[in-house]
Each structure stands twice: as structure tokens, then as C-alpha cells.
Amino acid sequence: xxxxxxxxxxxxxxxxxxxxxxxxxxxxxxxxxxxxxxxxxxxxxxxxxxxxxxxxxxxxxxxxxxxxxxxxxxxxxxxxxxxxxxxxxxxxxxxxxxxxxxxxxxxxxxxxxxxxxxxxxxxxxxxxxxxxxxxxxxxxxxxxxxxxxxxxxxxxxxxxxxxxxxxxxxxxxxxxxxxxxxxxxxxxxxxxxxxxxxxxxxxxxxxxxxxxxxxxxxxxxxxxxxxx
Amino acid sequence: xxxxxxxxxxxxxxxxxxxxxxxxxxxxxxxxxxxxxxxxxxxxxxxxxxxxxxxxxxxxxxxxxxxxxxxxxxxxxxxxxxxxxxxxxxxxxxxxxxxxxxxxxxxxxxxxxxxxxxxxxxxxxxxxxxxxxxxxxxxxxxxxxxxxxxxxxxxxxxxxxxxxxxxxxxxxxxxxxxxxxxxxxxxxxxxxxxxxxxxxxxxxxxxxxxxxxxxxxxxxxxxxxxxxxxxxxxxxxxxxxxxxxxxxxxxxxxxxxxxxxx
Numbered sequence: 001x002x003x004x005x006x007x008x009x010x011x012x013x014x015x016x017x018x019x020x021x022x023x024x025x026x027x028x029x030x031x032x033x034x035x036x037x038x039x040x041x042x043x044x045x046x047x048x049x050x051x052x053x054x055x056x057x058x059x060x061x062x063x064x065x066x067x068x069x070x071x072x073x074x075x076x077x078x079x080x081x082x083x084x085x086x087x088x089x090x091x092x093x094x095x096x097x098x099x100x101x102x103x104x105x106x107x108x109x110x111x112x113x114x115x116x117x118x119x120x121x122x123x124x125x126x127x128x129x130x131x132x133x134x135x136x137x138x139x140x141x142x143x144x145x146x147x148x149x150x151x152x153x154x155x156x157x158x159x160x161x162x163x164x165x166x167x168x169x170x171x172x173x174x175x176x177x178x179x180x181x182x183x184x185x186x187x188x189x190x191x192x193x194x195x196x197x198x199x200x201x202x203x204x205x206x207x208x209x210x211x212x213x214x215x216x217x218x219x220x221x222x223x224x225x226x227x228x
Numbered sequence: 229x230x231x232x233x234x235x236x237x238x239x240x241x242x243x244x245x246x247x248x249x250x251x252x253x254x255x256x257x258x259x260x261x262x263x264x265x266x267x268x269x270x271x272x273x274x275x276x277x278x279x280x281x282x283x284x285x286x287x288x289x290x291x292x293x294x295x296x297x298x299x300x301x302x303x304x305x306x307x308x309x310x311x312x313x314x315x316x317x318x319x320x321x322x323x324x325x326x327x328x329x330x331x332x333x334x335x336x337x338x339x340x341x342x343x344x345x346x347x348x349x350x351x352x353x354x355x356x357x358x359x360x361x362x363x364x365x366x367x368x369x370x371x372x373x374x375x376x377x378x379x380x381x382x383x384x385x386x387x388x389x390x391x392x393x394x395x396x397x398x399x400x401x402x403x404x405x406x407x408x409x410x411x412x413x414x415x416x417x418x419x420x421x422x423x424x425x426x427x428x429x430x431x432x433x434x435x436x437x438x439x440x441x442x443x444x445x446x447x448x449x450x451x452x453x454x455x456x457x458x459x460x461x462x463x464x465x466x467x468x469x470x471x472x473x474x475x476x477x478x479x480x481x482x483x484x485x486x487x488x489x490x
Contacts, residue, residue, distance in 0.1 A: 060329075064327055064329050067327070067328075067329070068324075068327055071328075071355070071358065072355075076391075094329045094332075095328075095329065095332055095362070127424060128386075129382045129383065129385055129386030129389070130379055130380075130382040130383035130386060131383040131386050131387065132386055145424075147382050147422060148379055148382070148422075149379055149382065149383060165422075
């Protein structure tokens with residue numbers, strides 16, 4: 001994923017980003033990393049970063065300085081992988097992981113570059129809390145609530161088995177046939193394609209609903225058990 | 229392995245974190261535990277005032293971290309309880325004077341000295357917050373029954389889950405049963421409905437808390453205070469005791485009876 005910059009290599013992992021240092025000096029590699037973070041701010045924002053430093057030897061003050069530099073830029077350093085026993089000890093002392101194989105039940109908030117397809121869906125089996133943003137180039141299924149301040153942005157459809165009080169955006173790539181549906185959308189912010197919906201007026205009982213585009217306007221349909 | 233490190237945080241400011249830290253610390257210490265509180269709000273310290281120890285500060289947490297004094301020298305002994313200590317924040321520095329790893333090291337050193345370390349987190353989700361949760365074994369999220377406070381609490385819970393700090397427990401502070409009854413305030417159920425985490429206590433609104441904070445006398449030391457009782461109950465639950473939740477309506481009905489009689 002690294003472009004012009006060959007000093008460091010950046011790779012997406014299931015649980016964050018892995019940055020591998022080349023044989024260049026630490027100062028150069030670090031400068032390259034900071035430059036990447038600066039120029040690609042939104043990509044790195046809030047990322048969990050693992051660092052593979054090969055055989056380089058680090059002491060506590062160097063690593064903690066790096067961690068602070070990263071945290072000031074909104075990047076969370078969680079692991080330092082190294083062959084050097086000294087560096088390993090240092091990372092343990094700082095409470096950093098030294099291996100990155102540990103599976104982790106984290107949501108994949110990084111946009112994936114896969115093409116949208118009918119069968120492609122991201123599965124989220126829990127409640128999305130405020131501040132969480134899920135983006136996917138396909139359908140998104142949430143089993144849980146979408147709390148106020150949480151955002152689900154899908155190029156395909158959004159289906160929520162739960163209450164939506166945050167933002168759902170279906171057809172974010174411009175797909176006018178996309179829809180969003182959920183068990184309770186009465187307090188949701190809804191966007192379909194490029195159009196924002198005016199929420200339905202709450203009329204006592206809460207019912208599952210589906211929102212879709214018709215003639216460039218967002219329409220809604222309440223689910224009824226005796227219908228269809 | 230020594231002490232449990234407990235952090236109290238909220239996201240939003242002004243919901244009563246510092247008061248809660250002071251009261252829980254006092255309640256635990258009054259029950260015979262050795263307790264150290266750390267004021268994590270560097271640059272805006274308050275915990276010393278609420279605990280009534282302001283004029284005893286010589287060294288602070290930054291002095292310990294930067295090696296200007298030993299840990300013991302910065303631990304201010306409480307004037308009422310012999311096994312309660314405060315490590316105050318530095319007032320002339322800011323959050324960047326401390327790193328998460330500093331806090332972990334400090335707390336590890338404290339673990340051998342006390343049974344409980346209680347950290348008062350600053351508001352927000354930035355550096356000071358990150359410092360405060362770095363060493364925590366358990367986190368309590370404090371909120372008021374107010375929409376904005378609850379939303380911030382939700383954000384903080386999300387961050388704590390992402391940082392693998394486990395699911396925190398919830399304290400609802402300043403609940404006014406009369407207002408809840410009139411549907412002018414969120415009820416505890418409304419709050420739990422959104423946050424969906426375990427409740428560890430509800431503290432009723434009580435003017436005595438403000439008086440106590442101003443005088444440096446946490447209400448948990450006053451046997452008759454209802455808020456104090458609520459904090460004492462939370463302290464017991466922290467120790468694993470099963471304490472039933474207070475009947476918050478009990479006070480209300482008496483009040484409305486008196487009002488109704490007139």
C-alpha cells in the first residue's frame with residue numbers, strides 16, 4: 001500500500017494496520033511514517049497500529065516517545081514486533097503486544113476496496129455505539145442497535161435488526177435502488193443515495209420500516225403483519 | 229497481587245466524577261480498606277478541594293513521574309481516615325506531562341501499598357482520559373439522566389470496549405425521582421435502554437452533595453445523607469457484596485405527603 005515511499009510498508013490487517021520498517025535508519029523510517037500519517041490523515045485516524053521493526057533495538061524512552069507522537073496524531077500503537085529480545089522486553093514494559101496473531105473481535109471500520117456485489121455483506125453482530133463509523137462497499141447487516149452518534153455507510157443496503165437512532169446511509173455510492181430497513185427507524189437519520197429522508201412522524205406504536213428511493217424522493221413503508 | 233485500579237470517567241464534564249471519586253474513596257476507606265486516589269485532571273485539579281486536602285499539597289503526580297519525589301511523599305494522608313491517600317494533580321502543567329505508560333508504572337507501584345487505587349478521569353476522550361484508563365482494571369462510567377450526558381457516556385463505553393478495557397459498569401448520578409415521575413427527566417430505565425451495560429448504582433440528587441464538596445466533606449461520611457448512602461452501597465458492590473438498590477421513591481412520597489397536607 002505504500003506508494004512513492006519505499007522506506008516503510010503499510011498493510012491492512014484484520015485488527016489494524018501493520019507497518020513494516022525497511023533497513024533504513026530509524027530516524028528516516030520514523031519521518032516517513034509521520035509523513036504518511038500527515039498526508040493520509042483520514043486513513044490513519046483512529047487506527048490501531050502494529051509496528052514490525054525487524055532487529056532494531058529500542059529502549060523505553062524511544063518507544064514511549066513514538067507512542068506519544070502517534071497518539072497525538074490520533075493513531076493508537078498497540079504492538080511492536082521485533083526479533084530483538086531487548087525491544088520485545090521494552091514493548092512488554094510499555095504494555096504493548098509483541099505478537100499480532102491474536103484474533104480480536106473488532107469491527108472492520110476500514111473501508112475495503114472490494115467491489116459492491118449482490119452477495120457482499122458486512123456482518124456486525126453487536127450494537128454500534130456513538131463515535132463508531134462503519135463503511136462498506138456492499139450491504140451492511142447490523143444485529144444490534146445503531147446508537148445516536150454512530151454511522152453506517154453502505155454502498156448497498158442497510159439492514160438493522162434493532163433500533164436505529166444514529167445515521168444510516170444506503171446506496172452511498174449513488175445506487176438509487178438501495179434501501180435501509182430496521183426494526184425501529186423512528187429516531188434515525190436516513191440517507192438513500194444522495195438524498196436525505198425526512199423521518200416519519202412517530203405515531204405511538206413503533207413498527208419496522210423500510211426506506212427507499214422513488215422518483216428521487218425517499219419513501220417509507222411500515223411493515224404490517226397482515227399485508228402481503 | 230495487591231490493589232484494584234478503578235477509573236471513574238464520563239465523557240461529559242460536570243456530571244460529578246470528582247465527587248463520586250471522593251465519596252467512593254471515603255466509603256471504601258471508612259470500611260477499613262487502604263485507598264489511594266489519583267487526580268487525573270492535570271491542569272484543572274479539583275479532587276483535593278472536594279476531599280478538603282487542598283492546603284496539604286506539597287508534591288503532585290507529575291513530581292512523582294518526573295522523579296522529583298518518592299511516591300510516598302506525594303501521597304497526602306486524609307485528615308479523617310488514616311488509610312486514605314490522595315495523589316493530587318499538578319496545577320501548573322497540562323495533560324501532556326503524563327503518558328499512559330507513566331500511569332501504568334505509577335499504579336503498579338501503588339498496588340503494593342494499598343487495596344484500592346481510584347483514578348479521577350478528566351472530561352473528554354483525549355490524552356487525559358487515555359492516561360486515566362491506561363492502568364485501570366475496572367472502569368466505572370458516570371452519567372446524569374440527561375440526553376447529552378448519556379450520549380457522551382455511550383461514546384466513552386464504545387472507546388473502552390475498543391481498547392479492550394472490558395465493559396464498564398454504570399453509575400447514574402443526580403437522579404431526581406420527582407422529575408422522573410413527571411416525565412421531565414430520563415429514568416434509570418431510559419438510560420440503561422441506550423447504554424445497555426451493568427448498573428452499579430443510582431445516586432439521587434441531593435443538595436448536601438454540593439455543600440459537602442464545597443466544605444471538603446464528602447457526604448459518604450454522613451450517615452443520614454441519601455446520596456451518601458448510595459455511594460456507600462456502590463462501594464459495597466465494588467467489593468462484591470450484594471446490596472439491594474435503594475428505594476428512591478421513599479423520600480419522594482414523604483415529601484409529597486408533606487406538600488399535600490399543607
